Amino acid sequence: MPVRGDRSVAICQQCGTALAVRIQADGSIRPIGTGTACSCGGESFDVIGDRPSETADSDAAAEETAESDDESAYPRP
Numbered sequence: 001m002p003v004r005g006d007r008s009v010a011i012c013q014q015c016g017t018a019l020a021v022r023i024q025a026d027g028s029i030r031p032i033g034t035g036t037a038c039s040c041g042g043e044s045f046d047v048i049g050d051r052p053s054e055t056a057d058s059d060a061a062a063e064e065t066a067e068s069d070d071e072s073a074y075p076r077p
Contacts, residue, residue, distance in 0.1 A: 009049055014042030021045060027053065
């Protein structure tokens, strides 16, 4: 989950629009520039691109990153 106060990107659950959002101190997600709702009126959002939490084991996070960056997954020209 992003750190409270962080900006992130979220998808409106009602219309599927991607929005810039801010994570509030209470954990709520608020679109930036549109008040408390999406322009469609939706008020529920799914944050995308979540970072590992600060309480997560940093070694495990580093290992996951190393596995996803495996060069064998990318063919060379």
